[in-house]
Amino acid sequence: xxxxxxxxxxxxxxxxxxxxxxxxxxxxxxxxxxxxxxxxxxxxxxxxxxxxxxxxxxxxxxxxxxxxxxxxxxxxxxxxxxxxxxxxxxxxxxxxxxxxxxxxxxxxxxxxxxxxxxxxxxxxxxxxxxxxxxxxxxxxxxxxxxxxxxxxxxxxxxxxxxxxxxxxxxxxxxxxxxxxxxxxxxxxxxxxxxxxxxxxxxxxxxxxxxxxxxxxxxxxxxxxxxxxxxxxxxxxxxxxxxxxxxxxxxxxxxxxxxxxxxxxxxxxxxxxxxxxxxxxxxxxxxxxxxxxxxxxxxxxxxxxxxxxxxxxxxxxxxxxxxxxxxxxxxxxxxxxxxxxxxxxxxxxxxxxxxxxxxxxxxxxxxxxxxxxxxxxxxxxxxxxxxxxxxxxxxxxxxxxxxxxxxxxxxxxxxxxxxxxxxxxxxxxxxxxxxxxxxxxxxxxxxxxxxxxxxxxxxxxxxxxxxxxxxxxxxxxxxxxxxxxxxxxxxxxxxxxxxxxxxxxxxxxxxxxxxxxxxxxxxxxxxxxxxxxxxxxxxxxxxxxxxxxxxxxxxxxxxxxxxxxxxxxxxxxxxxxxxxxxxxxxxxxxxxxxxxxxxxxxxxxxxxxxxxxxxxxxxxxxxxxxxxxxxxxxxxxxxxxxxxxxxxxxxxxxxxxxxxxxxx
Numbered sequence: 001x002x003x004x005x006x007x008x009x010x011x012x013x014x015x016x017x018x019x020x021x022x023x024x025x026x027x028x029x030x031x032x033x034x035x036x037x038x039x040x041x042x043x044x045x046x047x048x049x050x051x052x053x054x055x056x057x058x059x060x061x062x063x064x065x066x067x068x069x070x071x072x073x074x075x076x077x078x079x080x081x082x083x084x085x086x087x088x089x090x091x092x093x094x095x096x097x098x099x100x101x102x103x104x105x106x107x108x109x110x111x112x113x114x115x116x117x118x119x120x121x122x123x124x125x126x127x128x129x130x131x132x133x134x135x136x137x138x139x140x141x142x143x144x145x146x147x148x149x150x151x152x153x154x155x156x157x158x159x160x161x162x163x164x165x166x167x168x169x170x171x172x173x174x175x176x177x178x179x180x181x182x183x184x185x186x187x188x189x190x191x192x193x194x195x196x197x198x199x200x201x202x203x204x205x206x207x208x209x210x211x212x213x214x215x216x217x218x219x220x221x222x223x224x225x226x227x228x229x230x231x232x233x234x235x236x237x238x239x240x241x242x243x244x245x246x247x248x249x250x251x252x253x254x255x256x257x258x259x260x261x262x263x264x265x266x267x268x269x270x271x272x273x274x275x276x277x278x279x280x281x282x283x284x285x286x287x288x289x290x291x292x293x294x295x296x297x298x299x300x301x302x303x304x305x306x307x308x309x310x311x312x313x314x315x316x317x318x319x320x321x322x323x324x325x326x327x328x329x330x331x332x333x334x335x336x337x338x339x340x341x342x343x344x345x346x347x348x349x350x351x352x353x354x355x356x357x358x359x360x361x362x363x364x365x366x367x368x369x370x371x372x373x374x375x376x377x378x379x380x381x382x383x384x385x386x387x388x389x390x391x392x393x394x395x396x397x398x399x400x401x402x403x404x405x406x407x408x409x410x411x412x413x414x415x416x417x418x419x420x421x422x423x424x425x426x427x428x429x430x431x432x433x434x435x436x437x438x439x440x441x442x443x444x445x446x447x448x449x450x451x452x453x454x455x456x457x458x459x460x461x462x463x464x465x466x467x468x469x470x471x472x473x474x475x476x477x478x479x480x481x482x483x484x485x486x487x488x489x490x491x492x493x494x495x496x497x498x499x500x501x502x503x504x505x506x507x508x509x510x511x512x513x514x515x516x517x518x519x520x521x522x523x524x525x526x527x528x529x530x531x532x533x534x535x536x537x538x539x540x541x542x543x544x545x546x547x548x549x550x551x552x553x554x555x556x557x558x559x560x561x562x563x564x565x566x567x568x569x570x571x572x573x574x575x576x577x578x579x580x581x582x583x584x585x586x587x588x589x590x591x592x593x594x595x596x597x598x599x600x601x602x603x604x605x606x607x608x609x610x611x612x613x614x615x616x617x618x619x620x621x622x623x624x625x626x627x628x629x630x631x632x633x634x635x636x637x638x639x640x641x642x643x644x645x646x647x648x649x650x651x652x653x654x655x656x657x658x659x660x661x662x663x
Contacts, residue, residue: 028289029425031296034334038296038341040416041367043380043402051333054321054377056398061165064397074392079162085155086174089116089148093185097149097192097199098142101360102476105131109473109480110634111361112140114147130635139476146204152178153211160218161394172222175215180227183234195242202246203253205239209260210315212236213267217319232268240264240273248282251448252298252305252312255287259316266323278328284313288332294425296338299445301426302357303343303364304471307371310340317378326378337379340371345416346430346439349463354439356428356456357449358485359471362633367415376401382413420513427506433516433537435462435660440535441469442520443506452499453490454506454522455533459542461660464611465564467491470633479589483631487560488586488642493548493654494558495529497584510534528552541659549651557652558644562630563615565608567639569627572596576626590640593628597646604641605661612661619654622646 031037035050042050064071103112105128112134117123119136126134126144134140156175163172182198189197196202216223216231243261247254258277262284265274278284291299291309298305313336320326326333343353343366355363372384373391377399388401418437422429427443438459444450451472459466472484483489487499500522509519509532516537525531528551536543548557576595580587596602602625603616617625623645630640645652 028286029292029294029299031289031292031294031335031338034296034331034338038338038345038416041341041344041372041381041383041413042337043382043385049330049334050337050380051317051326051330051378052321052380052402053324053326054318054399056322057400058164058398060400061397065165071392071397074397075165078158079166082155082158082162082171085151086159089152089155091149091152091178091181093188095145095148096142096190097145097204098139099200099476100143100146100204101474101480102139103143103146104128104474104477105134105634106477107131107134108631108634109477111474112143114144116148116151119144142200143476146200149199150204150208153208156215157211157218158394160215163222164218164220169222172219176219176223176227179212179215179231179235183231186235186238194246197238202242203256206243206253206256206260206312209239209263210319213263214319217267236264236268244276250282250287250290250299250446252291252300252309254282255284255291255309256312258282258284258287259312262316263319266319266325284316284329284332288335292335292339293423293445295423295428296335296342297423297426297428298339299426300357300449301428301441301444302359302449302471303353303355304359304361305357305449306339306343307364307368310336310371310375314375314378321378333378340375340379341367341381345418345421347415347418348437348439348458348460348465348468350460350465354428354441354458355469355471356439356441356453357471358451358475358480360474360480361471363468363471420516422508422511422518424508429508429511429518431513431516431518431535431537433514434540436460436516436537436542438516438535438537438542440518440520440533442508442518442533443522444503445505447503450502450504451485451490452487452502453492454500454502454504454525455520455531455546456490456492457533457535457544458491459658461542461608461611461613461658464609466608466611466613466658467562467564470631470638473634479631482585483589486584486586488584488590489560489631491561492559493525493531493533493546494556494560494642494644495526495548495550496556497558497587498526499560500531501526529555541657544656544658545653546656547651547653550649554648554650556644557649558642559619559654559656560640560642561656562632562638562640563606563608564632564638565606565611567615567627567641568605568607569594570596570602570604573627579626579628590626590628590630591637593626595624595626597622597624599623606639614657614659614661616657616659617641617643617654618656619643619645620649620652 065075110128112126112128159171159175193201243257247257261277347366353364353366369387372381373387376384376388385401420432429440431438441456458468473479487494492499504522507521511518519534521532531548534545573594573596576593579593599622601618606613606615626642629637632638
């Protein structure tokens with residue numbers, strides 16, 4: 001597509017439609033023929049399907065552990081691990097579950113290292129990679145209980161599998177006794193968020209249903225119908241009721257809810273429950289139709305939620321295969337496989353995907369061979385099957401990976417090329433030219449997980465990471481609300497120190513792959529403020545032109561920029577101890593701030609991974625340029641700049657040029 005400005009009426013129409021999508025119910029995103037989309041890594045069967053029906057073959061599994069010494073060793077280790085857990089651990093009614101995002105260091109928001117030792121009884125303190133001695137508070141204890149309950153649920157499932165494989169009733173009775181305990185005491189746990197009891201929130205109920213439902217399924221005839229009915233009435237039904245009455249929307253959590261309910265429906269043979277969770281107004285079909293964009297990205301925009309939604313459907317699709325119901329989910333399987341694969345087509349040279357929205361933790365690595373291996377039972381890919389074939393676990397024992405004979409050698413498979421593209425249904429764009437790769441996040445589709453980062457960009461030059469989005473820390477940390485979700489943490493214009501007010505649909509003004517250029521505008525960047533940004537690759541340099549304006553009189557207008565390298569500051573920068581004074585809370589998190597004044601233009605040399613760049617800031621008239629140490633993905637920090645006009649203004653255009661220095 002050649003570079004051109006869209007007609008003004010067309011821009012306005014697109015913007016109004018985008019606003020309706022953001023503030024109202026999300027419309028379905030067209031996704032024609034999903035089976036044939038993103039085909040490079042898929043493996044198709046004889047019928048042309050890229051998905052497969054999961055199965056369980058217990059007879060073959062028993063033969064393998066009898067005949068294969070390696071499988072015998074694996075089984076011995078699995079049994080020893082479950083035996084140890086059974087002997088050492090029991091759940092307690094007095095333990096109130098908390099939020100996983102509260103299991104973080106108060107120092108820097110990094111997640112604490114979980115161990116099975118009971119805090120306050122077997123250990124006096126907890127720790128993270130950057131915080132060696134963390135006191136145990138009620139919130140942190142609640143986060144520990146969350147991980148304990150997840151581990152306990154997993155061990156129920158493992159014990160039930162050991163019973164099914166070996167016939168050892170000791171495992172069956174222990175697993176059944178745990179379900180007896182939960183059924184007997186479920187209503188004794190106080191209600192937490194949205195009526196959750198065993199866990200702090202309904203999402204955690206949903207994510208653990210795969211273990212609980214499969215435990216019931218695998219115990220089979222060991223359990224009397226009366227005992228099974230008791231579990232259904234006193235443990236599963238209350239959870240299903242909570243899942244059905246909450247998250248009546250399009251959301252990653254709602255997808256987990258519907259998948260969990262469908263698993264309960266399969267295990268207990270409840271056909272009306274299955275149909276409603278699949279076909280209802282916010283059923284799985286609607287989650288897939290309205291939550292996955294035409295670019296096969298999850299509409300909450302965090303690429304981490306791409307993987308999270310794939311995890312949600314993986315358990316359901318696996319169980320549906322075992323029950324012979326997979327063909328009913330053919331379209332959903334085809335679409336969600338693309339959801340898993342789409343970030344591969346946007347990857348940066350270091351193998352990470354872009355990191356828009358509030359993804360907590362490291363950005364997604366793509367292709368994620370671990371994920372591809374874990375989903376081979378429903379989504380066979382060349383890379384996934386090869387990795388699964390070298391893995392010994394319950395999946396590969398019960399459903400051995402199909403042979404890759406006739407398919408390319410995984411080591412020789414070329415990953416799909418990364419090219420310039422406009423992802424308009426996802427409000428993102430990618431430019432790739434002259435050694436540059438630039439990811440532009442120009443709009444948002446929903447408030448959920450949105451940050452004050454509309455118009456943010458990330459960039460690589462060659463293999464050098466020039467600037468990136470760090471995502472966020474655990475949601476329970478003060479840094480999440482006060483820093484990582486605020487404008488100062490991103491490469492965006494600021495009005496009185498603040499970034500955009502999400503959600504911002506964004507107007508795409510122009511896009512061109514050659515010459516590489518993209519432009520977008522936010523008419524309501526903030527109340528009484530607008531912003532526009534153009535990114536272009538010109539003569540080997542990346543040129544960012546950003547305009548921000550106020551409709552409410554002169555305001556403090558500025559621009560934040562972060563670099564993943566070392567700046568060589570010219571003379572004139574002096575310590576700025578009052579940098580955060582009178583500014584939003586985010587400014588308090590910068591350290592070692594120095595500043596200088598300039599007029600019209602100022603150039604700083606920056607070196608990122610051995611790549612030297614001339615970084616030139618241009619602004620109208622007099623400005624102050626500050627430089628400091630800003631939080632990156634904990635515990636790392638990075639260098640950052642903040643440029644602000646000295647005098648309040650009603651409009652300003654900032655031009656930042658990244659020019660590779662001559663070697």
